[in-house]
Amino acid sequence: MSEFLDVPEDDTFASAGLRLTVDLTALTENWRDMAHRSGAARAAAVVKADAYGLGIEDAGEALYTAGARDFFVATVDEGVTLRLYTPDARIFVLSGIWPGTERRFFDNDLVPVISSDEQLAFWMAVLADYGDYPCALHVDTGFNRLGLHIDDAIALADDVSRPASFAPVLVMSHLACGDDPTHVMNRQQLESFRRVTAAYEGIDSSLAASAGIFLGEDYHFDLTRPGIALYGGEAVCGMANPMRPVATAEARIIQVRTVGAGETVSYGRALQLRRDSRLAIVSAGYADGYMRSQSSGGVPLRQAVPQGGQGFIAGHKVPVAGRITMDLTIFDVTDLPENAVRAGDYVELFGKNMPLDDVARAAGTIGYEILTSMGLRHERRYVAEE
Numbered sequence: 001m002s003e004f005l006d007v008p009e010d011d012t013f014a015s016a017g018l019r020l021t022v023d024l025t026a027l028t029e030n031w032r033d034m035a036h037r038s039g040a041a042r043a044a045a046v047v048k049a050d051a052y053g054l055g056i057e058d059a060g061e062a063l064y065t066a067g068a069r070d071f072f073v074a075t076v077d078e079g080v081t082l083r084l085y086t087p088d089a090r091i092f093v094l095s096g097i098w099p100g101t102e103r104r105f106f107d108n109d110l111v112p113v114i115s116s117d118e119q120l121a122f123w124m125a126v127l128a129d130y131g132d133y134p135c136a137l138h139v140d141t142g143f144n145r146l147g148l149h150i151d152d153a154i155a156l157a158d159d160v161s162r163p164a165s166f167a168p169v170l171v172m173s174h175l176a177c178g179d180d181p182t183h184v185m186n187r188q189q190l191e192s193f194r195r196v197t198a199a200y201e202g203i204d205s206s207l208a209a210s211a212g213i214f215l216g217e218d219y220h221f222d223l224t225r226p227g228i229a230l231y232g233g234e235a236v237c238g239m240a241n242p243m244r245p246v247a248t249a250e251a252r253i254i255q256v257r258t259v260g261a262g263e264t265v266s267y268g269r270a271l272q273l274r275r276d277s278r279l280a281i282v283s284a285g286y287a288d289g290y291m292r293s294q295s296s297g298g299v300p301l302r303q304a305v306p307q308g309g310q311g312f313i314a315g316h317k318v319p320v321a322g323r324i325t326m327d328l329t330i331f332d333v334t335d336l337p338e339n340a341v342r343a344g345d346y347v348e349l350f351g352k353n354m355p356l357d358d359v360a361r362a363a364g365t366i367g368y369e370i371l372t373s374m375g376l377r378h379e380r381r382y383v384a385e386e
């Protein structure tokens with residue numbers, strides 16, 4: 001018992017079974033880096049989905065303090081929260097405005113992104129009641145997700161019948177293949193978007209998310225919209241990731257057990273041990289976004305992606321053993337020195353030593369999904385360099 005560290009009762013981080021450290025200095029450095037790469041364009045900050053799972057309050061405030069004045073959120077509620085931390089910033093709401101949400105837009109000075117005919121019609125009716133108010137127009141240039149039809153958007157620019165109070169402050173579009181710099185789709189969307197910006201001369205325009213910023217100056221327009229790169233994730237496939245890691249997730253080892261050769265591990269006996277082994281049982285599972293598809297075997301993805309997930313313990317990467325379960329994951333620590341791993345130690349699930357996108361690849365997904373799937377059980381700590 002004397003081996004246990006003395007942790008004060010009220011130190012919830014030091015005693016947490018599962019914890020997340022968010023490096024706000026790395027976050028703001030990443031934003032500055034994106035702003036620099038955006039050249040003459042302003043860099044916004046995309047903080048939807050609780051700042052990609054890292055906490056919109058702290059992330060929003062840090063980015064605002066670093067100088068960000070344009071923000072994108074997905075929903076009006078995210079905008080209402082963000083407003084408290086970014087007093088005079090412009091906050092764009094990507095999902096746009098819907099009947100019943102007008103008050104929240106106006107009271108919190110949020111700018112709706114109008115992206116369909118229905119929203120446009122509703123917005124015109126709102127303007128008739130409320131008078132002048134800014135909006136943004138999202139135009140589809142081939143993604144076929146949200147956005148006004150390109151010909152409709154261009155016609156709208158010169159439509160003399162539109163209300164005088166209709167005042168778009170931004171026209172934007174979104175790239176489908178920005179993460180692949182060689183893809184012909186990028187040029188095609190760029191050319192389509194140039195037709196839109198020509199119709200809306202004098203109004204700010206925006207095309208590039210994180211990946212688009214790396215495509216170069218042609219794609220920058222007036223405002224760029226980095227998201228994942230701010231949080232340290234890979235934006236461009238196959239390129240060494242230049243961003244600083246921001247989030248570190250760690251889980252406690254609850255038990256280290258010795259298991260004989262020939263025995264099996266976890267549900268479905270998915271792994272049979274070939275040697276006498278030591279296993280670390282760790283307090284994170286798929287309910288915490290530690291995805292079951294990272295299991296070492298016994299899940300269908302492993303046929304497509306043979307390598308299972310890894311954690312980082314005592315200076316080494318160690319493999320997941322057997323199936324990941326709801327609250328617990330098993331790591332094989334047999335190759336580590338006998339005394340290197342003890343109950344109470346922490347394993348890094350992703351972070352500075354275990355790159356987020358390596359974890360994502362082992363799970364058959366992308367860093368975005370790992371970050372936004374973390375669930376409710378992480379004890380969060382925010383750190384910043386003085």
Ligand SMILES: *Cc1c(COP(=O)(O)O)cnc(C)c1O
Nearest residue numbers: 046174209210211225226227228
């Ligand atoms: C999410 C999103 C972004 C940010 O994308 P990243 O790839 O995370 O940089 C930018 N624009 C739109 C419209 C988005 O939905």
